[in-house]
Amino acid sequence: MKKNAVKNVLWMTAAALLVASNAALARVKLVALPERARVVVSLNNPDATLVEEERLITLQKGVNKVDFSWRGVNIDGTSIQVRCLTSPDKVKILNTSYPPNENALIWEVFSPAAQEERMRISYLISGLNREVVYRAVAEPDEKALNLRNYLRLRNNSGEDLTDAEIGIGYGANFKKTIAHEEVLEMQSERLDAVPIKKILTWDAANLPWDPEYEKKTVGIPLSYVIMNDKASKLGAHTLQPGKVRIFIKTKEQPEKEGEKPGEGVAFTGEDWAQLTPVDREMKLYIGQSRDVKVTQRRTKNDRYEIRRNNSNNDVVWNVDEVYKIEIENFKKQAVDLVIVEHIPGYWKMEETSHPFEKKDAFTIEYKLSLAPETSAAKKTTVTFNVKRLNVQGNEPSRY
Amino acid sequence: MKCLPKLLLAMTTICAATALQARINVVTLPDRDKVQLTIYNSVDLTLVKETRALTFRKGLNRLEFSWANTLIDPTSVEFRALTQADKVDVLDVSFPPRVANTLEWRIQSDVAGEVQVEIRYFTSGLSWTADYVAEANQNEKAMQLAGAVRITNNSGEDYENAQVRLVVGVIRLVEEIVTLARQNMPQASAPPPSAMPATALPARDRAAAGLAFGGGVALAEAKPKEVVKEGMSEYFLYTVEGRDTIPNGWAKRLPSFQTPDVPLTSYYKFEKERWGDRVLRFYKFKNDKENKLGNEPLPDGAVKAFRFISPDKLYAFVGRTAVKYIPIGEEVEMELGNDLEVLVKPKLMNWEKSDLRFDANGNVKGWTIKETWEIEIQNSKEIDITLDIRRNFAGDWTLETAAKYEKVDANKVKFVLPLKPGEKQKITYDLTTRQGINAQR
Numbered sequence: 001m002k003k004n005a006v007k008n009v010l011w012m013t014a015a016a017l018l019v020a021s022n023a024a025l026a027r028v029k030l031v032a033l034p035e036r037a038r039v040v041v042s043l044n045n046p047d048a049t050l051v052e053e054e055r056l057i058t059l060q061k062g063v064n065k066v067d068f069s070w071r072g073v074n075i076d077g078t079s080i081q082v083r084c085l086t087s088p089d090k091v092k093i094l095n096t097s098y099p100p101n102e103n104a105l106i107w108e109v110f111s112p113a114a115q116e117e118r119m120r121i122s123y124l125i126s127g128l129n130r131e132v133v134y135r136a137v138a139e140p141d142e143k144a145l146n147l148r149n150y151l152r153l154r155n156n157s158g159e160d161l162t163d164a165e166i167g168i169g170y171g172a173n174f175k176k177t178i179a180h181e182e183v184l185e186m187q188s189e190r191l192d193a194v195p196i197k198k199i200l201t202w203d204a205a206n207l208p209w210d211p212e213y214e215k216k217t218v219g220i221p222l223s224y225v226i227m228n229d230k231a232s233k234l235g236a237h238t239l240q241p242g243k244v245r246i247f248i249k250t251k252e253q254p255e256k257e258g259e260k261p262g263e264g265v266a267f268t269g270e271d272w273a274q275l276t277p278v279d280r281e282m283k284l285y286i287g288q289s290r291d292v293k294v295t296q297r298r299t300k301n302d303r304y305e306i307r308r309n310n311s312n313n314d315v316v317w318n319v320d321e322v323y324k325i326e327i328e329n330f331k332k333q334a335v336d337l338v339i340v341e342h343i344p345g346y347w348k349m350e351e352t353s354h355p356f357e358k359k360d361a362f363t364i365e366y367k368l369s370l371a372p373e374t375s376a377a378k379k380t381t382v383t384f385n386v387k388r389l390n391v392q393g394n395e396p397s398r399y
Numbered sequence: 400m401k402c403l404p405k406l407l408l409a410m411t412t413i414c415a416a417t418a419l420q421a422r423i424n425v426v427t428l429p430d431r432d433k434v435q436l437t438i439y440n441s442v443d444l445t446l447v448k449e450t451r452a453l454t455f456r457k458g459l460n461r462l463e464f465s466w467a468n469t470l471i472d473p474t475s476v477e478f479r480a481l482t483q484a485d486k487v488d489v490l491d492v493s494f495p496p497r498v499a500n501t502l503e504w505r506i507q508s509d510v511a512g513e514v515q516v517e518i519r520y521f522t523s524g525l526s527w528t529a530d531y532v533a534e535a536n537q538n539e540k541a542m543q544l545a546g547a548v549r550i551t552n553n554s555g556e557d558y559e560n561a562q563v564r565l566v567v568g569v570i571r572l573v574e575e576i577v578t579l580a581r582q583n584m585p586q587a588s589a590p591p592p593s594a595m596p597a598t599a600l601p602a603r604d605r606a607a608a609g610l611a612f613g614g615g616v617a618l619a620e621a622k623p624k625e626v627v628k629e630g631m632s633e634y635f636l637y638t639v640e641g642r643d644t645i646p647n648g649w650a651k652r653l654p655s656f657q658t659p660d661v662p663l664t665s666y667y668k669f670e671k672e673r674w675g676d677r678v679l680r681f682y683k684f685k686n687d688k689e690n691k692l693g694n695e696p697l698p699d700g701a702v703k704a705f706r707f708i709s710p711d712k713l714y715a716f717v718g719r720t721a722v723k724y725i726p727i728g729e730e731v732e733m734e735l736g737n738d739l740e741v742l743v744k745p746k747l748m749n750w751e752k753s754d755l756r757f758d759a760n761g762n763v764k765g766w767t768i769k770e771t772w773e774i775e776i777q778n779s780k781e782i783d784i785t786l787d788i789r790r791n792f793a794g795d796w797t798l799e800t801a802a803k804y805e806k807v808d809a810n811k812v813k814f815v816l817p818l819k820p821g822e823k824q825k826i827t828y829d830l831t832t833r834q835g836i837n838a839q840r
Contacts, residue, residue, distance in 0.1 A: 044715040094623045100648030122714050238779050277742055277779045309761030316763055346752040361750040390752040399747040
């Protein structure tokens with residue numbers, strides 16, 4: 001058992017025909033170590049890595065013992081399953097014995113004849129971790145990007161996996177060899193010209209209302225939005241969470257005058273992608289824009305219909321609020337901006353200069369397309385008048 | 400590998416009553432002929448029954464029984480003669496002073512010759528558990544369910560060639576066997592074993608008869624051992640076909656049943672109060688004849704669920720869980736963890752406060768809240784599923800919706816919807832809750 005230094009998971013068959021019952025549990029380790037015929041690694045379940053391996057085992061007629069033991073491999077012993085593939089109706093697993101204080105088990109396998117049987121053993125292994133990694137290169141106009149998805153496997157399982165078929169639940173399996181302590185990165189998808197939307201998001205709850213009062217220029221979060229659908233050349237499966245690094249194509253200065261400029265890239269930022277089912281958006285917050293300036297002011301905040309109790313305390317009132325949002329785009333390009341406003345409690349919109357979208361009971365969004373160089377006199381102004389009703393001072397703002 | 404038996408039986412023949420003090424231990428050391436283990440899973444208890452052939456002299460015989468390094472309950476050891484029962488009589492039993500783990504029976508025999516005797520006692524340290532493997536088809540409409548029993552021996556004794564019986568059921572013990580076992584001899588809290596008549600426990604004649612069939616090995620060569628099940632009182636008795644040897648420290652797992660094509664429902668549940676934003680996956684099946692099961696109650700145990708993902712039956716690991724004891728006829732839900740491929744996203748879309756009422760002092764004493772909810776649902780899996788969404792409402796509430804729902808109790812409703820692969824749906828409902836003096840119930 002100790003002579004094999006490479007493989008840590010050992011299969012052994014002992015030609016132990018049960019002659020006497022007393023020999024039933026004597027572990028004869030006279031071995032023809034069967035070679036692995038196939039290894040399949042399934043990463044379908046995000047919480048567990050399943051390994052299936054197949055071996056050709058020479059069985060004698062009668063009861064055989066197959067010894068499976070492991071050292072230095074993080075196999076979950078309670079998860080081990082064995083199946084006979086060649087003649088599942090004839091070759092039977094009679095029982096499994098577990099010796100004390102050992103990472104081992106012994107199957108008693110009955111075979112009606114001397115024959116070779118392909119057996120598949122399945123078990124959960126820890127230490128074989130996967131991560132999904134995305135790398136994208138955006139076009140200079142930021143309307144599309146080339147997306148590369150990678151599966152990165154980190155093998156700390158203690159086991160060398162040779163020519164393993166690695167499946168992630170979608171697409172074709174990879175056939176790879178990954179040694180213990182090796183990290184292997186495989187390209188799982190390659191998509192060119194995936195359309196993206198570039199969006200700036202100004203959230204009234206997170207950003208200062210009046211940039212004039214700030215010491216530094218306020219940066220507005222910049223996101224790329226990728227739609228996981230057919231129109232975006234995606235939509236075949238849920239996009240897994242993982243780190244996305246985004247680059248943008250740049251022209252490089254020619255070394256000599258008159259030469260064509262070379263193509264290069266610059267890094268524009270990274271984010272953690274969230275799990276994104278089909279037909280939903282993956283929004284990647286990759287940086288800030290400081291060429292768009294948003295100033296928000298509350299220009300009216302009047303209480304009315306105040307109802308007081310006998311002690312002359314205010315108990316219920318309404319509020320009439322007007323907001324004015326001034327937006328300046330200093331860029332030479334048009335840009336999309338989303339303004340997020342939060343209104344607690346019971347409210348009614350009385351008037352608005354632009355259409356808005358109600359995201360939930362307490363959140364609205366203005367989706368604006370800012371034309372190039374629309375600052376100063378050309379700035380965009382959004383106003384809205386909201387009436388908050390039956391206010392008692394304890395209005396819910398989230399659910 | 401074979402350990403020396405730790406249970407020793409020694410026989411002394413007494414010639415004269417005055418020789419009582421002299422304890423001569425070596426006369427005959429009869430081998431165990433048969434041993435039967437009845438292992439309970441709800442408590443740490445195994446009933447051991449062994450039969451031996453002893454040669455008695457006519458007159459007074461002394462029989463010594465000792466059990467070093469085992470976990471035998473000294474208060475439970477019993478002796479009875481199987482043959483010549485009316486001629487062999489236990490006069491008393493003594494736990495000699497300063498001798499650990501030993502007892503001595505004084506037996507009056509009216510015959511000389513061989514007598515089949517049975518010795519019965521409780522031990523701790525043997526246990527058994529059930530476990531199951533569910534192999535679902537690719538579409539998760541049916542599964543093969545296989546049950547197994549795993550017997551573990553940490554009793555300190557090697558039980559060779561034993562018949563193994565497993566009891567499914569909950570019995571009461573007022574004292575733990577392992578505690579009694581550590582006491583070497585009966586202590587004050589327990590009645591002396593001689594006080595308990597030898598017939599206090601009904602002899603399991605049927606099982607005893609079963610002992611006559613040996614040849615477990617011969618049977619095993621043809622097929623896995625059958626586990627024969629029968630009901631008794633509130634318990635179920637599993638008898639493993641043939642004989643088994645489980646040395647101390649070892650465990651052994653034996654197949655119990657295997658049923659293909661058991662109808663299965665892939666059922667998903669969402670209940671924010673229980674699991675947050677996660678959608679949990681359940682495999683639902685029924686333990687009855689119509690669903691190819693129902694031959695026996697299924698003891699509580701661990702379940703591993705796999706799903707075939709290729710024509711050559713490669714597995715995907717679905718999840719693992721523990722199931723409770725499942726009586727015949729009961730529907731079972733196996734919880735297999737959350738599934739990211741099913742999305743349920745409830746959103747509060749509108750909130751209104753109205754119908755304010757004031758008391759004589761002008762304070763608000765009653766109001767009504769109307770909430771409009773929208774639940775986004777998406778099945779990203781490639782198979783049909785059923786989704787069960789539960790919502791909890793407190794107080795005096797009224798629900799208005801076009802969606803079909805069912806009231807679970809006074810404060811809970813459920814929406815159950817079948818979803819096709821890739822299907823998206825939206826449920827909306829209005830919930831009105833009357834607060835303070837507006838509440839009518």
